[in-house]
Amino acid sequence: MTDHTDSHAELAPAATAEPIADPGLAPHLPRPTDVDPKAERRAERQVAAMFVASMICAILFVIAYYSLDIKDSWDTFLGFGASNLALGLSLGFALLLIGIGVIQWSRKLMVDHEISELRHPAASDESDREKVLADLALGLEESGIGRRPLVRNTLLGALGFIGIPAVVALNDLGPDATPSNIKKTLEKTFWKAGKRVVNDVTGRWIKASDMEIGQLVNAEPEGLVDAFDPRATPEDQERIEAGSLHGAELQVAKTKSAVIVVRMEPKDMTTATQEWAHQGIAVYSKICTHVGCPIALWEQQTHHLLCPCHQSTFDLADKGRVVFGPAARPLPQLPIEVDSEGYLVAKSDFLEPVGPSYWERDSK
Template sequence: MFLLSMLSAVLFVVSYYTFDIKDEHDTFMGLGSSTLFLGLTLGFALLLIGVGVIHWARKLMGDHEISELRHPAASSEEDRAQVLADLAQGIEESGIARRPLVRNTLLGALGFVGLPAVVALTDLGPVATPSLRRKTLETTFWKADTRIVVDVSGRWLKPSDLEVGTLLNAEPQGLVHAFDPRATAEEREEIEQTFVHGAALQAAKTKAAVVVARMETKDLSDATAEWGHEGIVVYSKICTHVGCPISLWEQQTHHLLCPCHQSTFDLADKGRVVFGPAARALPQLPISVDDEGYLVATSDFKEPVGPSYWERDSK
């Protein structure tokens, strides 16, 4: 049974790489082949170990009852010595020393049953090497000359569209399907080619969402104003604590609050944390205006957006 458990664990690995879970036509007896065989092989790998151990205990180990009187005080030295003697006797009667085949196959089965877990862990994703992080976690859809558009409607923004005290949600052009009403059919077709679709769209939106706020220029720190335009600043909408979307705007204090755990950021001072569990400032997006007067990003974020992670500051 222990040997069959090892075989089942190996067959789990074989099934994992043989059957495609995404292929709806890959079935066996009307069931998905991947799910069916992964369940059967892993189930038998665990079941055979349990049945084998029970069978060993019932057929090969000594079977006689022992009793021990309860006592409230600590055991005496004699009792402790007796326990050790009973333990040695139990080991002897179990046959674990005299039956190396049973012992070794049990240990082997326990080792092999870990293979499915190791293989299944590969579904968590690739190893976050520095180069992979730069392409994924540390890069967003924003780049130089990407226009800032209103979320949902996709309206392109000009500085004149924002009054002092205004805050709105925005996205980079290419994630929201909307056009400048003045655009010609040719221009619309050209813009359509830049739009992202499907899973790539959802992945891009998780990192690219921003908030756009306008304040009095005199209220901004020099470093904040340098990356803004005429009092307009753009920050990541993703809280640096655990990634909640931030939306609560205190116009008079220039503070932006996270509704999840009340982390508070000062948008007039580079998104500095003024309260709450967040440990990092909100990343600010450097912006300008293009030749037509629309607000655009001048680059991607200069630091990773969202919650901190272990390798965040590594090279």
């Protein structure tokens, strides 16, 4: 059995022992820049050099923005576009150099003395606020911002230049929504009369006779493959090398042209839907008209298509009419027919803009 009396007796002296004395702060050692004017000037020049380098990076951002074409430089370096890489690096270094410069300024040049502050209630009274203001004024004085015009002015310059990339990048918000721009962009997709409908997984043309009642297939127009696509045929490669769509343009075309193909009983469709369909097979844009999520949740019995993002529901038996949810426009239907070999082909491009509808979309 353990003897607890002895162990308590051993602990007793420790409970009444004197608290450990406050060891205090280590003696303050001056920094090289505090005692050597040369080191101080060198540090000042280093800090200024970082701010100047930041300005140069901001200018490089602007040069890269205008000189590197995002379309031509897609996938050029480790899967990143040269344009994206140059923009990211130049802007990243511009910000980083300002940060490092400010840190070096405070470490090497600002006044270096230790301050101890007693804890007190959080609410501050008038005298505290006055003290804070006085401390701020003292901090400004001690930072040397008035005495070091070189550092101050280069920092102000770097902060001014860092705004330039942000202003330049506003250019990427896209063209003005003039009728002619809308016609060329929002109202145009890769679909046109005679383009075959292709299963977007297998890359095979879709035959009308292969579609079953109740089936849904994700599809796209033929010809939308890039050089890295395992489905690309030798003919595709030739087309790509001949300067057809590639890079960012190809991705945009794929996104805007994505469709779903569904088959239902023709008698369940409205007459208007049947006119653009073929024997119960209808093709609709896959892009939700609310804010653009891809949709493919298909209820065979009701012919409803549900968007997973905000539950907009479209009736595919009735021209994509919105039956529920926040979408404000029907899902665009692509007019189709079959060609002489029985494959599904488009009769034309979409006759209305595809995609979200939160701005003025129609050119008419």
